Amino acid sequence: MEPYRYECASAEFEELARVISDLFPEQTLFTEQRADDGPAALVAHWLAMRFGSTPKRMTLTMQVTVPALARYRALPVRARGRSYAVLRAFVEAALGSLEEQYASGAAVPREMTIELGDEFA
Numbered sequence: 001m002e003p004y005r006y007e008c009a010s011a012e013f014e015e016l017a018r019v020i021s022d023l024f025p026e027q028t029l030f031t032e033q034r035a036d037d038g039p040a041a042l043v044a045h046w047l048a049m050r051f052g053s054t055p056k057r058m059t060l061t062m063q064v065t066v067p068a069l070a071r072y073r074a075l076p077v078r079a080r081g082r083s084y085a086v087l088r089a090f091v092e093a094a095l096g097s098l099e100e101q102y103a104s105g106a107a108v109p110r111e112m113t114i115e116l117g118d119e120f121a
Helices: 011-023 066-074 081-103
Strands: 005-007 029-033 040-048 056-064 111-116
Touching: 005 011, 011 029, 011 040, 011 081, 056 066, 056 081, 081 111
Parallel strands: 005 029, 056 111
Antiparallel strands: 029 040, 040 056
């Protein structure tokens, strides 16, 4: 059994989830959300143990703009490394922000959204 669960309709989104999965605790669920006319999103659902005395269900949504997703899909697989690096950097920054908020005594939101545009692809 894999330590992470991937419920993505497309191979591209599962690939993106696998690129960042090690940043999350085991048992994290990655899903793909599609909007009819809006941006597609990769969503990570996990149970955070370090933001208080009780576990919190957390959700991080990574929305990719329509033009950026089209450019990403047009890239050959071997040329997607930059997009992976950008995604990892944004996710690391978001998780670091949550840890800083908790360390400073601020309330930690259970849901966060990252928007990926031109910098992604």
